[in-house]
Amino acid sequence: MCRCLSVDDSANAVAELRASLPRLDDAAGWAGLVQTADADMLAPALRLALARKGLDDAMPAQVRAQLHRRYTMNALLNERIREDALHVTALCERLGIAPVVLKGGAYLFEAPPEMLGGRSMRDLDFLLPADQVDTVVDAMLDQGYMVKDEADDDTTYTHPALQRPGGVVAVELHHRVGQQRSLLSADMAWRDIRTLQTEPRLRVLSPTHRVWHNIFHSQVQDQGHSTGLIWLRQLADLVDICRRHGESIDWAALDQMMTDAGMDGVMRARLLQAERLLGLPWPLRAPPGPAARLRLHRASLLLKAPRTMAVTRMWAALMAPFKLHRMDLLYHCGTGHPVKLAKARLRHIRQVARKYRGNLLGRLWQRRQYDV
Structure with missing residues (x-):
């Protein structure tokens, strides 16, 4: 594959x-x-x-026809999702607000027409200033949007998903770049926003921040680095961003950001996966190092053990509510204080247990294919 x-x-x-x-x-x-x-x-x-x-x-002709149908149907679906993205953007512009489309939403407007169907989408994510989220939500509700899902354990970085009648995917409004509080602040991201040549005008994160967000999302937020799960779709997204915007990515600045956040090893391990598995030329001056190679070897072993991988995915789902940066986001406990972190996790365990009560195992089963 x-x-x-x-x-x-x-x-x-x-x-x-x-x-x-x-x-x-x-x-x-x-x-x-x-x-x-x-x-x-x-x-x-x-x-x-x-x-x-x-x-x-x-x-085989049958497989070729099957994949062609999948691609064609996805291209048609993505056309509809583009319309949803432009609808949200136009609504925000009428309010004097400029939203930023995140993750796969940018692909829909950057890919050439013949490649539009190459990226599967499950939702649309927008970044908004924190003090403007409620204004946009109220306007969307007035336009007929409905809350698709109830709030998760917190709404500290995203509003519960909304979807309009006739819309094909849910829309999530974020006021932080991922489940983190201080590694890449929203203010820092806003200062380097890029504008696409669309009407209405869509805005995206800078290429450097898009690479940061992709790596943080897959390796820290979705725990790929700690568990060895590769999350191939997000890896393909990373390679696509690097190929499209390689000359605009400030690798030195990105390396410094990751080092300051204690994530330089995370970045090197992920970029090594991109190089060895998907052919991305190594972009950094310094080589990956033995730790990154060891991580790649561990991930390769996990791929060869489906049962172990299934257990690992379940473990990732179980631990998802208690991740380090999520606890800091919820309780401001910091990321370098073990005692404060332990107290925050105990507090959150009580909250989760109260919320789901007898359905805790059912909630875990729903998240068994954890890949947020």
Whole structure:
């Protein structure tokens, strides 16, 4: 799967991929590859990647038609999601507010038309100034939007998801860049916002901050670094950002941000995954180092042990409410005080237990495919 998605389109790499693909008559092998893609919402990206590499003829006709349908349907869906994004942006502009579209929402406006269906979307995320979120929510409710889900254990960085009648995905309004309080403040992000040539005008994080947000989201917020879970869809997003905006990414500044936050090892481990698994050229001056290589080896071993991976995903879901930066966000306990952190976690355990009561195991089961 990683070889298929790799951005290394050299003749040698494509030849090696062709040799490693299942045979045309190997229905089970192709079914497994498509199933792997589906597990990470990457079937449309798989179709796009194989076509780009000129490997349509390596697929059985039935699989090629199946992936083409997935891609076409996703492209049509993304057109609808673009309309939703522009609707929210226009509504905000009428209020004199300029929202910032986060994560995959930017892809919908940066990708060329022939690649629009290559990214699967589950929701739309916007960043707003904290003191303007309620104003936008009230306006959206007046426009017929409805709260899709009840609030999670906290609303300290995002409002409960909203969706309008006829809309295809939920909209989440954030006033922080991820579940963190001080690593990348909203003020810092706002100072380096970029504007896209759309009408109405959409705004996105700077390329440097988009790389930071992607790595923080997958490796810290979704615990990829601590558990060894790779989160391939987010890794593909990281590679896409680096390919599109490589010259605009200030790697020295990003390296300093990560070092100041104690996340330089996290960044190097993730970039090594991007290099080894998806062919991204190494972007930093310093090499990855043995710790990053050890992390990659651990993640590779986990991929070969599906049962262990299932248990790891469940553990990540169980621990999600008690993550370090989330506790600091909720209780301002800091990230370097073990006693304060332990007290915050005990306090939060009581709150979660009161909220879900007898349904605590059911809530955990709902989050077993944890990949927020």
